Structures are given as structure tokens and as C-alpha cells.
Amino acid sequence: MSELPTGETPRPPRRKRYSGKNPRNFEDKYKEHAPEKYPETVAKVLASGKTPAGSHVPIMVEESLKALKLSPGMTGIDATLGHGGHALRILEQIQPGGKLLGLDVDPIEQPRTEARIRAAGFDETTFEAVRSNYAGLTKVLAARQLEGVDFIYADLGCSSMQFDDPTRGFSFKHQGPLDMRMNPQRGLSASEWIERTKPEKFTIALEEHADEPRAGRLSEALAGRVFKSTVEFANAIRSSMPGLDPDTIDLTVRRVFQAVRI
Ligand SMILES: C[S@@+](CC[C@H](N)C(=O)[O-])C[C@H]1O[C@@H](n2cnc3c(N)ncnc32)[C@H](O)[C@@H]1O
Structure with a gap:
């Protein structure tokens, strides 16, 4: 590191530049990584009834x-x-x-x-x-x-921070590894769990953790397969239910993700 003249404090590193008006990748979303530095944005989001990304609004x-x-x-x-x-x-x-x-x-x-x-x-x-x-x-x-x-x-x-971070793989809304572990240093990732789970056990998980009405059909289509990413898994859920209306398909994706998370 080069020496600074006495009395000068080092400048903080410049934020990485991204193309376009707003950052697209999670790692470039500087406000999400340090919401405490942007109190006005946080207040605006809270006032609209939403949770500022990168933080968590405590309930009750x-x-x-x-x-x-x-x-x-x-x-x-x-x-x-x-x-x-x-x-x-x-x-x-x-x-x-x-x-x-x-x-x-x-x-x-x-x-x-x-x-x-x-x-x-x-x-x-x-x-x-x-x-x-x-x-x-x-x-x-x-x-x-x-x-x-x-x-x-x-x-x-x-927590909302876990859902917001695509690298944690909790949400079908963001492309990321199909991980879903609260402690990524221990246990099986969601991807490994799905690959190792037999349809009978998968059905029980869908029924007990998400009251999934199409548990049997989904388990036959999904259990034992290898899904590397959240989006790949969400698409497989969607394509295993041809003919259903978009709202039902969306709710099913949410329920299956919930069951696997639990
Ligand atoms: C709903 S959030 C809690 C939010 C918190 N009350 C607040 O005001 O920010 C649940 C938290 O529990 C943690 N958690 C989930 N299961 C846990 C367990 N078995 N032992 C310890 N922590 C756990 C998650 O990692 C997550 O951070």
C-alpha cells in the first residue's frame, strides 16, 4: 500500500460501475448491501408498506x-x-x-x-x-x-435478507444456486436433498409442509432429479402441470419452494 502524506485519510474505494440506470445484479445493488447508509430510500420503501431489500421488518x-x-x-x-x-x-x-x-x-x-x-x-x-x-x-x-x-x-x-440474496437460493424470484440453507456450511443443499429423495418422501414433505393438493403428481415429476438453480427448479414445477391456469401454477411454485425450504 502506498504511504499517504501525514494528515490525509484514505479515500473509501469507489463503488463498482454497472451499465444502465439501475444495477441488475444483486452484487452491484449497493443500497441492498448497506441499507443503513440510505435512510431516505429506506423510509420511502417502509412508507409504501414494503420491506427495504437487504433488511427485515419485524412483525408484531x-x-x-x-x-x-x-x-x-x-x-x-x-x-x-x-x-x-x-x-x-x-x-x-x-x-x-x-x-x-x-x-x-x-x-x-x-x-x-x-x-x-x-x-x-x-x-x-x-x-x-x-x-x-x-x-x-x-x-x-x-x-x-x-x-x-x-x-x-x-x-x-x-428472514427477508435470506430471501433477497440470490446466492442463498431461497426464492424462485431470483436466479441462483438451489441451496436454501440457513447455514450454508452445514447439511444438504435443497438441490442435493431433491436428488436424494424418493417420491414417497417428497409427497409427504409437500403435503405436510405446504398442504400441496397435487403432491403425488409433482413428486413423480421432481423427486430424484438434479436441479442446479432456483429458476430451473421453478420451471420444472411449472412444466409438470400443463393445462393449469397461471395463478394456480404460481401458487404451486410457491408451495413447493416452501415445502423444500422447510
Ligand atoms: C423471521 S427471522 C427473525 C427476524 C427477527 N425477529 C428480526 O426482528 O429481525 C428468523 C431467523 O431465525 C433463524 N433461524 C431459523 N431456524 C433457526 C434455528 N433452528 N436456530 C436458530 N436460528 C434459526 C433464521 O436464520 C432467521 O434469521
Whole structure:
């Protein structure tokens, strides 16, 4: 690196240029990668009732806080930290003296959320981000010599950031690898799971996780096959139901993706 004259601060790297008015590829979508730097855009999207890409709007915040009956000094668990929307509101209410452990399995989003929570003023004495499945909660507590906590909060499912990032492969709306793992470092990708799954088991997944009425027919067409991308899988679902109207086909694609995600 070249030396800078004393007193000069290095310039931040220039943003990558893309052709056209708006970035097309997810990696070029600078606002999605750092929504906190664009508060006006975020406010505009929120006011329209939508979720700004790259972030997550927490649901039922007031109802959740009321049910938790929080007070200063409490120690508790957010078992599904996500974007940290609930965690931040919980943290405000358990200070002074309180501590929150925020669990999540997602190694990509969790460090970003931890950084946001630190930037909001919560240090290690008030908040700890823990990479763990909530199934391992007893181990997390034992490792910290905690015999119990005052509350455990969980907001189950996927986060909007996971859906928005095409490289995670959660959504049929974006071209990406058919992955769908909340922790891409562990377990089978969706693509591997579909390839290894027999039609009978695939049918059960479609029925139990998505109430899919055409489970048998779809399983015969899809189970055991190799689909590398989200779009390839979505197209295979569509073409296995010739003659159905577009709305029914669209709903079926959504249900099959939901079942495989679960
Ligand atoms: C709906 S989001 C939570 C959003 C969060 N309440 C907020 O305000 O941003 C669900 C989160 O739970 C995480 N998750 C899902 N299953 C999990 C599990 N078994 N253990 C830990 N985290 C899990 C996902 O990675 C995701 O980040």
C-alpha cells in the first residue's frame, strides 16, 4: 500500500460501475448491501408498506413486547436473532443491567446484525450474538453458567435478507444456486436433498409442509432429479402441470419452494 502524506485519510474505494440506470445484479445493488447508509430510500420503501431489500421488518413488535413483560435487569434469549429488529426493542427495555443472548444459525447475516446492534450502543455486557441452532439452547446456557433465563423469544422462519440474496437460493424470484440453507456450511443443499429423495418422501414433505393438493403428481415429476438453480427448479414445477391456469401454477411454485425450504 502506498504511504499517504501525514494528515490525509484514505479515500473509501469507489463503488463498482454497472451499465444502465439501475444495477441488475444483486452484487452491484449497493443500497441492498448497506441499507443503513440510505435512510431516505429506506423510509420511502417502509412508507409504501414494503420491506427495504437487504433488511427485515419485524412483525408484531408491540404485541411481542407486551407478552414478554420485560423489565430492567432481565436476562433472556432471542432464539432467532435475524436482522435484530425485535432484539433491539427488547434490549432497550431490559436496560439498565439486562443481558440478551441472540441466537441464529446464519453465519452470513448474524455478524452484520451483531455490528448493527453494537452500533446502536449495546456492548458485550448487554448483548451477545451466539451462532447456534436454538435446539442447542441448553448447551448455550450451560456454557455460560446460566441455570435459567427470564424470557425466551422466537420468531420462526426465514428472514427477508435470506430471501433477497440470490446466492442463498431461497426464492424462485431470483436466479441462483438451489441451496436454501440457513447455514450454508452445514447439511444438504435443497438441490442435493431433491436428488436424494424418493417420491414417497417428497409427497409427504409437500403435503405436510405446504398442504400441496397435487403432491403425488409433482413428486413423480421432481423427486430424484438434479436441479442446479432456483429458476430451473421453478420451471420444472411449472412444466409438470400443463393445462393449469397461471395463478394456480404460481401458487404451486410457491408451495413447493416452501415445502423444500422447510
Ligand atoms: C423471521 S427471522 C427473525 C427476524 C427477527 N425477529 C428480526 O426482528 O429481525 C428468523 C431467523 O431465525 C433463524 N433461524 C431459523 N431456524 C433457526 C434455528 N433452528 N436456530 C436458530 N436460528 C434459526 C433464521 O436464520 C432467521 O434469521
